[in-house]
Structure formats: structure tokens, C-alpha cells
Amino acid sequence: QVQLVESGGGLVQAGDSLRLSCAASGRTFRFHTMGWFRQAPGKEREFVAAATWSGGSTDYADSVKGRFTISRDNDKNTLYLQMSSLQLEDTAVYYCAARLNPRPLAVRVYDYWGQGTQVTVSS
Numbered sequence: 001q002v003q004l005v006e007s008g009g010g011l012v013q014a015g016d017s018l019r020l021s022c023a024a025s026g027r028t029f030r031f032h033t034m035g036w037f038r039q040a041p042g043k044e045r046e047f048v049a050a051a052t053w054s055g056g057s058t059d060y061a062d063s064v065k066g067r068f069t070i071s072r073d074n075d076k077n078t079l080y081l082q083m084s085s086l087q088l089e090d091t092a093v094y095y096c097a098a099r100l101n102p103r104p105l106a107v108r109v110y111d112y113w114g115q116g117t118q119v120t121v122s123s
Contacts, residue, residue: 002026002112004096009117016086022079022096022114031098034079038092049081050105059105086121093118
């Protein structure tokens with residue numbers, strides 16, 4: 001059974017930086033793709049970023065390009081999201097997701113989800 005556990009959320013001010021982590025456990029295989037999504041109050045969950053577990057391909061939502069960076073540590077089975085120049089609109093619960101099957105990064109279908117970590121950006 002796969003478990004994804006996010007951490008690193010918190011309350012920050014606009015312009016600050018924050019790094020989220022997602023630790024994967026439960027099995028020793030490697031995912032093909034992992035990603036970050038977020039859901040703000042009253043809004044639908046939206047895609048933030050994705051990366052293949054090997055090969056180095058990444059994809060970002062237009063709203064975070066140039067500000068967020070997705071990366072992974074294969075040895076630690078951990079996915080990261082480095083967030084810079086945070087804006088009020090970045091306030092949301094951030095979820096880590098993973099899938100096993102190889103699909104284009106533009107496909108937003110994932111097999112496993114974490115419980116989420118809250119990020120709140122204040123002015």
C-alpha cells in the first residue's frame with residue numbers, strides 16, 4: 001500500500017518562500033510521475049506542477065511558472081515543491097499525487113493522493 005505524506009506548509013507573508021515535501025512510503029517501487037495540486041476555499045482542485053520520477057521532465061501551471069520548482073530525491077522517495085514569491089492567491093491546501101503508469105505529463109490522472117498541507121499567504 002502506498003502512502004504519501006505532505007509536510008512543510010504554514011503561514012507566510014506575501015513574497016516569502018516555502019518548501020513543501022512529500023514522502024512516499026509503503027512499497028519500494030518507483031512512481032512514473034508525481035505531482036502537486038492545490039485547492040483553495042470554494043474552488044476546485046487545480047494542477048500546480050508535475051515531474052517524472054526519472055528523466056527530468058517537468059510541467060507547471062501557468063500561474064506558478066517562474067516561481068515554483070518541482071524536484072525529487074529518488075533515494076529518499078521524496079518529492080519537493082519550492083515556492084518563491086508567494087502571493088495571496090497561492091493560499092490553498094496543497095496535495096501530493098503519484099501514478100504508476102507512464103502517461104504524458106499533461107494528463108492529470110493520478111492513482112495515489114496525500115492528505116494535504118495547508119499553505120496560507122498573508123499580506
